[in-house]
Amino acid sequence: MKFLVCISNVPDTTTKITFTPDNKEFNKAGVQFVINPWDEYALTRAIELKEAQGGGTVTVLNVGEADTEPNIRKALAIGADDAIRVNAFPKDAFFVAQQIANIAKDGGYDVILMGKESIDYNGFQVHGMVGELLGIPTVAPAMKLDMSGNTATLEREIEGGKEIVEVNTPFVASCQQPMCEPRIPNMRGIMTARTKPLKVVEPTGEGARTEVSAYALPPAKQGVKLIPAESAGELIKLLRNEAKVI
Amino acid sequence: MSVLVVVECDGGEVKKSSLEVASYGSQVAQLLGTSATAVAVGEATEANLAKLGEQGITKVLYDAEPRLKDFVNGAYTKLIAAAAQQEDAKVIVLANSNIGAAVGSRLSVRLQASLATNVVELPKADGGSFTVKRGAFSGKAFADVTLAGERKIIAVKKNSIEALHEAGKTAEVVSFSAQLSDADFADAPKQVVLQDQAGGILLPEADKVVSGGRGMKGPENWKLIEDLAQALGAATACSKPVSDVDWRPHHEHVGQTGITVSPNLYIACGISGAIQHLAGVNSSKVIVVINKDPEAPFFKAADYGIVGDVFDVLPKLTQAVKELG
Numbered sequence: 001m002k003f004l005v006c007i008s009n010v011p012d013t014t015t016k017i018t019f020t021p022d023n024k025e026f027n028k029a030g031v032q033f034v035i036n037p038w039d040e041y042a043l044t045r046a047i048e049l050k051e052a053q054g055g056g057t058v059t060v061l062n063v064g065e066a067d068t069e070p071n072i073r074k075a076l077a078i079g080a081d082d083a084i085r086v087n088a089f090p091k092d093a094f095f096v097a098q099q100i101a102n103i104a105k106d107g108g109y110d111v112i113l114m115g116k117e118s119i120d121y122n123g124f125q126v127h128g129m130v131g132e133l134l135g136i137p138t139v140a141p142a143m144k145l146d147m148s149g150n151t152a153t154l155e156r157e158i159e160g161g162k163e164i165v166e167v168n169t170p171f172v173a174s175c176q177q178p179m180c181e182p183r184i185p186n187m188r189g190i191m192t193a194r195t196k197p198l199k200v201v202e203p204t205g206e207g208a209r210t211e212v213s214a215y216a217l218p219p220a221k222q223g224v225k226l227i228p229a230e231s232a233g234e235l236i237k238l239l240r241n242e243a244k245v246i
Numbered sequence: 247m248s249v250l251v252v253v254e255c256d257g258g259e260v261k262k263s264s265l266e267v268a269s270y271g272s273q274v275a276q277l278l279g280t281s282a283t284a285v286a287v288g289e290a291t292e293a294n295l296a297k298l299g300e301q302g303i304t305k306v307l308y309d310a311e312p313r314l315k316d317f318v319n320g321a322y323t324k325l326i327a328a329a330a331q332q333e334d335a336k337v338i339v340l341a342n343s344n345i346g347a348a349v350g351s352r353l354s355v356r357l358q359a360s361l362a363t364n365v366v367e368l369p370k371a372d373g374g375s376f377t378v379k380r381g382a383f384s385g386k387a388f389a390d391v392t393l394a395g396e397r398k399i400i401a402v403k404k405n406s407i408e409a410l411h412e413a414g415k416t417a418e419v420v421s422f423s424a425q426l427s428d429a430d431f432a433d434a435p436k437q438v439v440l441q442d443q444a445g446g447i448l449l450p451e452a453d454k455v456v457s458g459g460r461g462m463k464g465p466e467n468w469k470l471i472e473d474l475a476q477a478l479g480a481a482t483a484c485s486k487p488v489s490d491v492d493w494r495p496h497h498e499h500v501g502q503t504g505i506t507v508s509p510n511l512y513i514a515c516g517i518s519g520a521i522q523h524l525a526g527v528n529s530s531k532v533i534v535v536i537n538k539d540p541e542a543p544f545f546k547a548a549d550y551g552i553v554g555d556v557f558d559v560l561p562k563l564t565q566a567v568k569e570l571g
C-alpha cells in the first residue's frame with residue numbers, strides 16, 4: 001500500500017507571533033520551524049500501518065521553499081521512505097491542495113493523510129479540496145484509522161460524538177489525536193534519513209484564490225483582576241454585573 | 247444572486263452556531279442588497295426551520311431524505327452545491343464546525359469559490375474587493391483575507407457573531423431535492439456514537455465552559471467542576487494530561503491538540519496555562535483562572551483570577567451562582 005503524508009512547516013507552538021512592519025507577513029526572524037503537530041499524527045500512523053502490513057511505502061510531501069528541508073529530513077528520520085518537495089511558497093490552501101492532488105494523481109497513492117489543520121493558518125481546508133480535486137472521499141477530522149485490505153475504518157469526530165466510517169482506497173483523511181503516539185526520530189533514523197531520496201518538483205496549476213492583506217495581534221489583555229479567595233463569591237457578582245457573561 | 251446559509255440541525259433543532267451563521271448570512275445579504283436563503287441539513291422540523299425568519303432568513307430549502315439525518319460528506323456537498331446553483335448564490339456561509347469545514351472545502355473546489363474559514367467578523371466589501379477577518383496562529387493573531395473570484399464561501403467561528411433575534415418573523419420552508427443517488431452515500435457513517443455531555447451541553451457549542459486541570463488531583467474530584475458547570479449551564483472541559491490519564495474523556499480536552507473553544511466565559515480550575523492549552527481557549531471572551539500558584543502563567547491571559555485552592559474556592563463559586571437565582 002502506498003501512503004502519501006502531507007506535512008507543513010510551521011512556527012514552533014511556543015513562538016511569540018510578530019509580523020513584518022507592514023503587517024503583511026509573519027516575521028520569521030529567529031523563529032524555530034517544526035513539522036505541524038497535527039501532521040505528526042498522520043505521519044506516525046502511516047508508518048505504523050505500513051509496518052503492520054509488512055510492506056508498502058510512505059512518501060512525505062511538502063509544498064515549501066528550500067528552508068523546509070530540515071523538517072522533511074526529520075519526517076524521513078521518523079520513518080518515511082522518500083520525500084517530495086514542491087518548490088513554492090504555500091500561498092493558500094487551494095494552491096497547496098492543487099499541488100498535492102497533482103502529485104497524488106501521478107503517484108498512484110492509496111491513502112493520503114494529513115493533519116487536521118496547520119497551527120499557523122488554521123485553515124482546516126486542504127483535506128476536502130484534495131478529495132474533491134481527485135474525486136475521492138475525505139474523512140475529516142479522523143481520530144482513528146485502521147486498514148483491512150483496501151478498506152479503511154475510521155472514527156470521525158462530530159460535535160457531541162463520533163462516527164464510524166468505512167471507505168475504500170483511495171481516500172483522504174485529516175488526522176488528529178488520539179490516533180497514535182507521534183514518534184520522534186532515533187539515531188539510526190537520523191543517519192539513514194540523509195540517504196533517502198528527496199525529490200524537488202516545480203508547482204503546477206492555478207494560483208491562489210485568497211490573499212492575506214494584513215495580519216494583526218489581538219488587543220492586549222487589560223490585566224487580571226484578582227479577587228481574594230476568602231470572598232470568592234464576589235467573582236460571580238462581577239461576572240454578572242461587570243463582565244455581563246452570566 | 248443571493249446569499250446561501252448552511253444550517254445544521256440536530257434532533258429537530260437548529261444548532262446554536264447555525265443561528266449565528268444565519269444571522270451572519272442575512273447581514274451579508276443586506277450588505278450586498280439581496281436576500282438570504284438557507285439550506286438545512288440534519289434532522290429538522292418545519293416549525294423550527296420557519297423560525298429562522300427571526301435571524302433574517304426569508305426562505306429555507308429542506309430535503310427530508312432520511313439518510314441525510316447524519317452527516318455524509320458526499321451527499322451534503324452535492325445537496326448544498328445544488329442549492330447554491332438553484333439560488334445563484336454568490337456567497338455561501340456555513341459554521342466553522344467539523345461539518346462546515348468538511349463540506350466547505352469540497353464545495354469550494356466544486357463551485358470554484360474562494361474560501362475563508364475561522365472567520366470572526368462581517369465582511370468588508372468595497373470597490374469590488376471582499377475582505378474577511380479570520381483567526382490565525384492558534385488564536386494568537388488575526389488575518390484580513392481578501393477573497394477573489396465571483397463566488398465566496400465563509401465559515402464563521404462559533405460565538406464570534408451575536409445571533410439576531412426579531413421575534414415573530416418566519417421564513418418560508420420549501421421542500422428541495424438534490425436527486426441524490428446511492429453513490430452519494432458511499433461515505434455514510436456505519437455507526438454514530440454519541441458521548442455523554444454534562445447537562446446536555448456540547449463543548450464545541452457551549453457559551454460557558456468550566457475546565458479542570460491536573461490541579462484537580464483526580465477524577466473523584468470532578469464533582470466540584472460539574473456542580474459549578476451545572477449551576478452556570480456550562481459545559482465541562484479539561485487539560486490534555488487529564489484526558490491522557492483518563493480522568494476525563496478525550497472529547498473534553500481543549501487546546502492545541504484538542505478542541506478549540508471560544509465561549510463567552512472560560513473558567514480554568516487548577517490548570518497552569520501552558521501555551522498549548524491557551525491555544526485552544528485564548529479567544530474566549532472572558533477568562534477566569536483559579537490556581538493556588540500566583541505565578542501560574544494562566545493569570546497573564548486571564549480577566550479575573552483567584553489565587554487559591556480549587557477545593558476551597560469551587561464550592562463557594564457554586565454557592566454564589568445558586569444564590570443569584
Ligand SMILES: Cc1cc2nc3c(=O)[nH]c(=O)nc-3n(C[C@H](O)[C@H](O)[C@H](O)COP(=O)(O)OP(=O)(O)OC[C@H]3O[C@@H](n4cnc5c(N)ncnc54)[C@H](O)[C@@H]3O)c2cc1C
Pocket residue numbers: 037458459460461462484485486487488499500501502503504515516517518519520521522523526536537538539542554555556557
Ligand atoms: C505538542 C504538544 C501539544 C499539547 N497540546 C495540549 C493541549 O491541546 N491541551 C493541553 O491542555 N495541553 C497540551 N499540551 C500539554 C501542555 O504543555 C501542558 O503540559 C498541560 O496543559 C498542563 O496541564 P495542567 O495545567 O492541567 O497541569 P499542570 O501543568 O500540572 O498544572 C497544574 C496546575 O494546577 C495548580 N494546582 C495544583 N493544585 C491545586 C489546587 N489544589 N488548587 C488550585 N490550583 C492547583 C498548579 O499550581 C498548576 O498550575 C501539549 C504539549 C505538547 C508538547
